[in-house]
Amino acid sequence: MAGRLQDTVALVTGASSGIGEATARALAAEGAAVAVLGRRRERLEKLADKVRAEGGTAIVVAADITDQRQAAAAVESVVSELGRLDTVVNNAGTMGVGPVVDSPLEEWERMVEINVRGLLYVTHAAVPHLLRAAEDSPRKVADLVNISSTAGRVARPGTAVYNLTKFGVNGFTEALRQEVMQKRVRVSLVEPGTVETELSSHLRDGVREAVERQVQGMELLQPQDIADAVSYIVTRDRRVAVNEILVRASEQT
Numbered sequence: 001m002a003g004r005l006q007d008t009v010a011l012v013t014g015a016s017s018g019i020g021e022a023t024a025r026a027l028a029a030e031g032a033a034v035a036v037l038g039r040r041r042e043r044l045e046k047l048a049d050k051v052r053a054e055g056g057t058a059i060v061v062a063a064d065i066t067d068q069r070q071a072a073a074a075v076e077s078v079v080s081e082l083g084r085l086d087t088v089v090n091n092a093g094t095m096g097v098g099p100v101v102d103s104p105l106e107e108w109e110r111m112v113e114i115n116v117r118g119l120l121y122v123t124h125a126a127v128p129h130l131l132r133a134a135e136d137s138p139r140k141v142a143d144l145v146n147i148s149s150t151a152g153r154v155a156r157p158g159t160a161v162y163n164l165t166k167f168g169v170n171g172f173t174e175a176l177r178q179e180v181m182q183k184r185v186r187v188s189l190v191e192p193g194t195v196e197t198e199l200s201s202h203l204r205d206g207v208r209e210a211v212e213r214q215v216q217g218m219e220l221l222q223p224q225d226i227a228d229a230v231s232y233i234v235t236r237d238r239r240v241a242v243n244e245i246l247v248r249a250s251e252q253t
């Protein structure tokens with residue numbers, strides 16, 4: 001498939017639904033060979049079939065990124081199957097909501113495991129390949145895009161630990177950006193507002209209904225809106241580094 005990412009390879013984590021799925025399709029539409037990562041293999045196979053039906057190249061990487069060995073092996077398998085790694089979108093994540101007092105600890109642990117540790121494991125394994133791609137590739141640039149959230153910029157009651165993880169992602173992203181920018185690995189942040197995905201379906205009973213009430217009547221963002229932001233970042237000429245994009249739903253505070 002011809003496009004601005006032709007002859008490049010992209011890895012998208014959390015590609016079995018929502019923002020990750022839309023992003024993988026968007027990058028494939030720009031010509032990238034995409035590796036789609038998640039735990040639900042069947043969903044990933046369906047996505048890979050769609051990409052191929054649209055003329056693109058896709059491979060499935062079934063892995064749980066909270067397991068460091070699986071995360072590292074996943075990155076290596078992309079490089080050995082597709083030959084290189086030019087773009088990584090750290091998108092896999094989860095959200096728990098509710099006051100700190102009486103929150104189930106398992107929910108906090110899950111957020112820290114996926115949103116922080118998982119992102120770190122994938123990044124640790126991927127950065128050496130991105131550095132190599134920035135040097136070797138015809139485009140002479142590579143990209144790491146971290147999907148944070150408005151919750152990475154604004155803290156509110158009821159999202160304390162989600163805020164902790166996403167503020168953490170923002171700080172990590174900015175520090176890493178400065179470490180590798182001279183080597184033309186661009187490290188960027190995308191901060192979505194409320195997007196219509198499966199994210200809220202994982203909330204606890206009671207909490208989920210309250211969150212749904214909060215956004216009732218609001219026209220929510222669609223996964224494609226965030227995929228567009230990622231695609232914009234990674235298709236820029238190497239002289240341009242779009243460090244950060246915050247995308248809110250129009251009616252969202």
Ligand code: NDP
Pocket residue numbers: 013014015016017018019020037038039040041043063064065066091092093094095114118147148149150191192193194195196197198199200
């Ligand atoms: P979804 O629940 O639709 O997608 C989450 C993805 O993460 C799934 O593909 C899931 O795949 C994957 N995932 C979860 N745990 C793991 C794991 N341990 N290993 C590998 N993959 C995993 O939600 P969204 O698309 O909404 O979320 C994507 C990102 O966007 C998250 O980081 C989220 O915090 C962020 N975001 C979302 C917003 C929204 O309103 N929806 C707003 C702001 C930010 P599988 O289950 O197959 O492993």
